[in-house]
Amino acid sequence: xxxxxxxxxxxxxxxxxxxxxxxxxxxxxxxxxxxxxxxxxxxxxxxxxxxxxxxxxxxxxxxxxxxxxxxxxxxxxxxxxxxxxxxxxxxxxxxxxxxxxxxxxxxxxxxxxxxxxxxxxxxxxxxxxxxxxxxxxxxxxxxxxxxxxxxxxxxxxxxxxxxxxxxxxxxxx
Amino acid sequence: xxxxxxxxxxxxxxxxxxxxxxxxxxxxxxxxxxxxxxxxxxxxxxxxxxxxxxxxxxxxxxxxxxxxxxxxxxxxxxxxxxxxxxxxxxxxxxxxxxxxxxxxxxxxxxxxxxxxxxxxxxxxxxxxxxxxxxxxxxxxxxxxxxxxxxxxxxxxxxxxxxxxxxxxxxxxxxxxxxxxxxxxxxxxxxxxxxxxxxxxxxxxxxxxxxxxxxxxxxxxxxxxxxxxxxxxxxxxxxxxxxxxxxxxxxxxxxxxxxxxxxxxxxxxxxxxxxxxxxxxxxxxxxxxxxxxxxxxxxxxxxxxxxxxxxxxxxxxxxxxxxxxxxxxxxxxxxxxxxxxxxxxxxxxxxxxxxxxxxxxxxxxxxxxxxxxxxxxxxxxxxxxxxxxxxxxxxxxxxxxxxxxxxxxxxxxxxxxxxxxxxxxxxxxxxxxxxxxxxxxxxxxxxxxxxxxxxxxxxxxxxxxxxxxxxxxxxxxxxxxxxxxxxxxxxxxxxxxxxxxxxxxxxxxxxxxxxxxxxxxxxxxxxxxxxxxxxxxxxxxxxxxxxxxxxxxxxxxxxxxxxxxxxxxxxxxxxxxxxxxxxxxxxxxxxxxxxxxxxxxxxxxxxxxxx
Numbered sequence: 001x002x003x004x005x006x007x008x009x010x011x012x013x014x015x016x017x018x019x020x021x022x023x024x025x026x027x028x029x030x031x032x033x034x035x036x037x038x039x040x041x042x043x044x045x046x047x048x049x050x051x052x053x054x055x056x057x058x059x060x061x062x063x064x065x066x067x068x069x070x071x072x073x074x075x076x077x078x079x080x081x082x083x084x085x086x087x088x089x090x091x092x093x094x095x096x097x098x099x100x101x102x103x104x105x106x107x108x109x110x111x112x113x114x115x116x117x118x119x120x121x122x123x124x125x126x127x128x129x130x131x132x133x134x135x136x137x138x139x140x141x142x143x144x145x146x147x148x149x150x151x152x153x154x155x156x157x158x159x160x161x162x163x164x165x166x167x168x169x170x171x172x173x
Numbered sequence: 174x175x176x177x178x179x180x181x182x183x184x185x186x187x188x189x190x191x192x193x194x195x196x197x198x199x200x201x202x203x204x205x206x207x208x209x210x211x212x213x214x215x216x217x218x219x220x221x222x223x224x225x226x227x228x229x230x231x232x233x234x235x236x237x238x239x240x241x242x243x244x245x246x247x248x249x250x251x252x253x254x255x256x257x258x259x260x261x262x263x264x265x266x267x268x269x270x271x272x273x274x275x276x277x278x279x280x281x282x283x284x285x286x287x288x289x290x291x292x293x294x295x296x297x298x299x300x301x302x303x304x305x306x307x308x309x310x311x312x313x314x315x316x317x318x319x320x321x322x323x324x325x326x327x328x329x330x331x332x333x334x335x336x337x338x339x340x341x342x343x344x345x346x347x348x349x350x351x352x353x354x355x356x357x358x359x360x361x362x363x364x365x366x367x368x369x370x371x372x373x374x375x376x377x378x379x380x381x382x383x384x385x386x387x388x389x390x391x392x393x394x395x396x397x398x399x400x401x402x403x404x405x406x407x408x409x410x411x412x413x414x415x416x417x418x419x420x421x422x423x424x425x426x427x428x429x430x431x432x433x434x435x436x437x438x439x440x441x442x443x444x445x446x447x448x449x450x451x452x453x454x455x456x457x458x459x460x461x462x463x464x465x466x467x468x469x470x471x472x473x474x475x476x477x478x479x480x481x482x483x484x485x486x487x488x489x490x491x492x493x494x495x496x497x498x499x500x501x502x503x504x505x506x507x508x509x510x511x512x513x514x515x516x517x518x519x520x521x522x523x524x525x526x527x528x529x530x531x532x533x534x535x536x537x538x539x540x541x542x543x544x545x546x547x548x549x550x551x552x553x554x555x556x557x558x559x560x561x562x563x564x565x566x567x568x569x570x571x572x573x574x575x576x577x578x579x580x581x582x583x584x585x586x587x588x589x590x591x592x593x594x595x596x597x598x599x600x601x602x603x604x605x606x607x608x609x610x611x612x613x614x615x616x617x618x619x620x621x622x623x624x625x626x627x628x629x630x631x632x633x634x635x636x637x638x639x640x641x642x643x644x645x646x647x648x649x650x651x652x653x654x655x656x657x658x659x660x661x662x663x664x665x666x667x668x669x670x671x672x673x674x675x676x677x678x679x680x681x682x683x684x685x686x687x688x689x690x691x692x693x694x695x696x697x698x699x700x701x702x703x704x705x706x707x708x709x710x711x712x713x714x715x716x717x718x719x720x721x722x723x724x725x726x727x728x729x730x731x732x733x734x735x736x737x738x739x740x741x742x743x744x745x746x747x748x749x750x751x752x753x754x755x756x757x758x759x760x761x762x763x764x765x766x767x768x769x770x771x772x773x774x775x776x777x778x779x780x781x782x783x
Contacts, residue, residue, distance in 0.1 A: 022352070027344060034351050041358045048366035071365065074314055078358055081321045085351055088328055092347065095332075095340045114474055 007047050014040035025104045027093045034089065038082040042075045181230045182239040185252045185309060188220045188227075188262060192302035196295040203291035210277050213294045217270040217301060224266050228259035232754050236761070236771035238311065246772060247372050251311035255768055256758035257509060258308045261437055264513045265308070268429045268520045269301050271737045275524050276422035278729025293333065300326035300426070307434045311772060313361055313371040316438065320357065320402070324350050327431060330423045331415065338418045346415035353401035353408075360395040367391060374772035377445050377765060392447040396456075399442060403435025405494055406464035409487045413471065416486075417479035417536075421527025424479065428486050429520030433512055436493045443497050444505065444762040457498035458588050462595045465491030469602035478526050478536045478610055485562060485603050486519050492599075495592050496577050499584050506759035507576030510752055514561075514569045514744055521558040521737040528554065528726055528734060529614065538610055543619030551726060552615050557738050559611060563604035569744035574600055576752065 014036050021033030049071030054061030056069035097103065195216035202209045231237055236255035240246055254262075276293070303323025310316040328350075332343035365371060367387055368379040380388055397408070404412040412432070416424050439457075447453065468488025475481045493515070496508025526536055532548055533541045545552035561568040574596060581593040744751060761767045 022348070030348055034348065034355075037352070037355050041355050041362070044359060045362040045365070048362040050366075070371075071362075074361070074365075077314075077318065081318075081325075081354075084325060085328075085347070088325070089344075089347055089351075092332065092340055092344050095335050096344065099337045099340060114476070117476075118474060 004047050004051070007043055011040050011044050011047070014043070027096060027103050031086065031089050031093060035082070035086060038078070038086075042078055042082075045071050045075050045078065181227065182237050184223055185227065185237065185239045185254055186241065187223050188266065188305035189252075189302050189309065191216050191220055191223075192298040192305065196298040196302070199294040199298060200291075203295075209291075209294050213273055213298055214270070214277070216298060217266060217273055220301065220305065221263065221266045221270055224259065224263040227254045228256070228263050228754070230254070231256045231259040232757060235767050238771045238774070247370055247375055250315050251372060251374075251772055252309045253311035253373075253768065253772060254309060255761055255771070256754055257437075257440065257762060260509065260513060260754060260758060261433070262305060262308045264516050265304055265430050265433065266301065267740065268516055268737070269297075269304070269426060271733050271740070272422050272426045272429070272520060272524065273297060274736075275425070275527070275730050275733035276420075278727055278731075278733055279420075279422060279527065292329065296326045296329045297426075299323075300330065300430075304430050304434060308437060311373050313364060313373060313376065316373075316441075317354070317357055317361060320434065320438075321354060323431065323434065324354065327427060331419045331427070333420060333423065342415040342418040345411055349401065349411040349415075353398050356394060356401070357398035360391060360398055363391045363394060372772070373441065373445055374769040377448075377769060380446060388447060389450060389452060392442070392450055392453055393456075395442050395446075396439065396453060399435050399438040400460070401435075402432070403439055403494075404432050404464075404487050404490055405439075405460050406467055406487075406491070407460070409464065409468070409490070412487055413475075413480055413483040416483045417477065421523060421530065425520045425523035425527070428482070428523050429516045432486065432490055433516050436490065436497075436508075436512055439494065440497055440505070440508070440762065443500065445765060445768060448763075448765060449500070454498045454500060455588065457494055458592055461491045461494035461498055462592055463491075464488065464494060465595050465599040466602075469599045469606065472606040473602060473609070475606075476537050476539050478529065478538060478541075478614065479523070481538075481606055481610055482519070482522050482526065485606060488599055488603060489515055489519070489562070492574065492577055492596065495596065496580060499580050499589065500763065501580060501584060502756065502759045502763050503583055504577065504580035504759075505762055506752065506756040507573060507580050509755040509758050510569075510576055510748075511573035513751065513755070514573045514741075517737065517741045517744060518558045518562050518570065521734065521741055522555070522562065524730075524734040524737060525551070525555045525558065528730060531730075532726070533614070538613040540622060541614035542617040542622035543615075545615040546619070548726060550731065554731070554734050554738055555615065556611065558741050559607040560604075561741055563607055564600040565604070567745055569741065569748055572745065572748045572752070 018033045018037035018040055021029045021036060024030060024033070049068035051067070053065045053067040056066040056072070093103070195212055198212050199209045202212060227237070231254045236253055238251055238253050240249035240251045242249055244250075276297075280293075300323050303319050303321070303326055305319075306322060307316055307319030310319055328343065328347050331346055332339050361371065364376060367383050368376055370376055370379060383391075401408040401411075416427055419427065443450075443453065443457070465488050468484050468486075468491065472481045472484035472488060475484060489511075492511050493508045496504040496506075496511060499505070528551055529541070529544065530536050532551060533544055535541055557568075561570045564570040564574045578593050578596060581589045581596070
C-alpha cells in the first residue's frame with residue numbers, strides 16, 4: 001500500500017504545476033497546464049481503483065488479486081478525450097498565432113469598452129449613453145490603432161495571404 | 174414490466190444513435206448540400222418524435238430503463254428515461270431542430286459557399302447526440318462522455334470560420350470547459366473511490382453509508398464542475414465573453430441547451446446523489462441570488478444585444494438553481510418548468526438577434542434604430558419572447574416565476590424569502606434590459622441614432638458584429654474581398670463586420686424604407702450614415718449579395734424563429750398539463766425511489782432472462 005501514497009503525492013505535485021501553468025497568459029503554457037492537469041486527474045482515477053494487483057485478464061490470476069479494470073477503461077477514455085481536445089487547442093493556438101502573431105490570451109474587447117463607458121459615469125440617460133457610446137468609439141481609436149499597426153505589420157509579413165488562402169480553401173470545399 | 178415498455182425501452186438509445194449515424198452520413202454527403210440538409214432535418218425530426226413518445230411513456234408508467242448490451246445493472250451502462258430527462262430531451266431536441274432549420278435558412282439566403290457547411294451539419298448532429306446522451310445517461314461516467322461529446326462539438330461550432338474574435342473567444346471557452354471537465358473527472362474518481370460504482374442509482378443508495386464529511390467534499394467537487402458548465406455566478410464569467418461572438422444559430426442552440434445540461438446535472442446531483450445536504454442548499458441559494466442579480470445588472474450595462482442576452486441567460490440560470498436548492502417538490506417542479514421555458518425563450522431571442530443583425534447590420538443598440546418601422550414582423554418576433562423572458566403575465570415566463578415564488582414562500586425560511594425578493598427584482602431588471610433594447614433598437618426613430626463623425630472611427634467599433642460574415646462574404650464574392658480588405662487598414666479587427674465594410678453593396682436609406690419599395694442607393698455602406706444625418710439600416714438582408722434587396726426577412730429564418738416564438742407562446746397555453754408533468758417529475762425526483770427501483774428492477778429482469 002505504499003504506491004498510492006507516492007502516486008497521490010505525484011498527483012499533488014502535478015496539480016500544483018498545472019494550476020500554476022494554466023494561470024499564465026501565454027497560450028502554450030496554458031496548453032501544457034491542461035496536459036499536466038489531465039495527467040494528474042488520470043492518475044487520480046487510477047488510484048481511486050484501489051490497490052494494484054495482477055493484470056485483469058480472466059484466468060491469469062484469482063479474481064481477488066486482480067486490479068480494477070474499470071478505472072483503466074475510464075482512464076483510457078479520458079486520455080482519448082484529452083488527446084482530441086489538445087489537438088483542437090493546438091489548432092486554435094496556431095490560428096491565434098497566424099492571426100495575431102502573439103501567443104498571449106487577449107482581454108475581451110467589449111468588456112473593456114463597457115468598463116471605460118462606466119468609468120466615465122454616463123449610464124443614466126439613455127440618449128446620453130448612446131452619444132457617449134459613439135464618442136467612446138472615437139476615443140478608442142488610439143488604443144486600437146496600436147493593434148491596427150501591429151496588424152499592419154502582420155499583413156506585410158505574410159499571414160494575410162495565408163488567411164486568404166485558407167478562406168478560398170474553404171470556398172472550394 | 175409490460176411488453177409495451179420493453180418495446181419502448183429499445184428505442185431509448187435512438188436519440189443518441191440516430192444523430193451520430195446522421196453525423197456520419199452528412200459527412201459522407203458533404204458534397205451534396207441539399208441531401209445533407211435533408212438528412213440532418215430528418216434525423217432531428219425523428220429524434221423529436223422519439224422524445225415525445227418517451228415523454229408520454231415515462232409520464233404514464235414511470236421511468237423506463239435499458240442497459241446497453243444487456244449487462245446486469247451495476248456492470249453495464251444504463252440509459253434511464255424518467256419524466257425529467259424525457260421532458261428535457263423533448264424540449265432541447267425541438268429547439269435544436271428549429272435552430273437547424275433557421276441555420277439552413279441563413280445558409281441558403283446568404284449563399285455562403287464559404288461557410289464550412291460540410292462541417293456544420295455533422296458537428297451539429299454530434300452536439301445533439303451529446304446532449305441526448307447526457308440527458309439519458311444513468312451512469313456518471315457516461316454523463317461525462319456525453320458532456321465531452323457535446324463540448325467538443327461546441328468547440329468546433331463556436332470557432333466556425335476561425336476569425337479573430339471567434340478564435341479569441343474560443344480559446345477562453347475551450348480552456349474553461351476543459352478545466353471544468355477535469356474537475357468533473359476528479360469528482361468521478363472521488364465517487365468511485367468512495368462507493369465503488371458509477372451507476373447513478375447505485376451511488377445514491379451507497380452514498381448514504383459514506384461519512385457526511387466525505388460525501389460533502391465529493392458533492393461540492395461535482396457541484397463546482399456542473400456550476401461552471403451551468404454558468405452559476407462565481408463561475409459564470411466565461412459565458413458572456415464567448416457566446417456572443419459565435420454565429421447566430423450557434424449561439425441560439427448554445428444558449429438554449431448547453432447551460433441547461435449543466436442545470437440538469439445539478440438537479441441529478443442534488444436530488445438523486447446527495448439529497449438533503451443543508452450546506453449545499455445554502456451555498457446554492459446564495460449562488461442563485463448572486464447569479465440573478467449580477468447577471469441582470471450585467472445585462473443592463475451592455476449595449477450589444479447579444480451580450481445583453483448572454484447576461485440575461487446567466488441571470489435566469491439563477492431561477493433554476495433557486496428552485497433546485499429549495500429541494501421541495503414545489504421548488505423542483507418550478508425549476509423544471511422554468512428550464513423548459515428558458516430553453517425555448519433564450520434560443521428564440523438569439524435567433525431574433527440573428528435577424529436583427531441581418532436587417533440592421535449591427536447588434537449594438539447604440540447604432541440600431543427604427544427597426545419596428547423597417548420590419549414590423551421582426552419587432553413582433555422580438556417583443557413576444559422578450560416580455561416572456563421578463564415574466565409578463567400570462568406568458569410562460571410568468572407561470573414559471575410564479576411557481577418558483579410560491580415554492581419560496583411555502584419554504585418560509587429567511588434565505589428563501591430573500592430569494593423571493595431577489596427573484597422579483599431580477600424579473601424587473603430583466604424587463605428593464607429587454608425594454609431598453611426594444612426602445613432603442615426598435616422604437617427609436619432612425620433619425621435619432623447618433624452617428625460617429627467619421628466612418629473610419631466606426632471601423633474601430635467594438636461591437637461584435639458577426640465577424641465571420643465578412644470572411645464568408647469575401648470568399649463567396651472574391652471581387653468584393655479585395656475592397657473590403659482595403660477598407661480595413663492593416664485589418665485591425667474583423668469586428669467591423671457588415672456595418673463598416675466599405676463594400677459597394679446596395680443599401681437603402683430609411684427615407685426609402687418609408688415607401689417600402691424605395692430607391693436603392695448605390696454607395697458604400699459606411700459612407701451612408703452621415704450623409705443625410707439619417708443612418709441607414711445596412712444589414713445584408715437589405716443590401717444582400719446577388720441583388721436581392723428586400724426589406725422582408727428571409728422566409729425560412731423568419732419561419733423558424735416564428736415557430737420558436739409560437740412554441741414559447743404555446744408553453745403558456747399548455748402550461749397546465751406541462752406543469753403537471755413537471756410536478757410529476759419533481760415528485761419522482763424528490764422521492765428518488767421510482768428512479769432507483771426502475772434501475773434495479775432491470776437487474777432482476779436481465780438475470781431472469783439470462
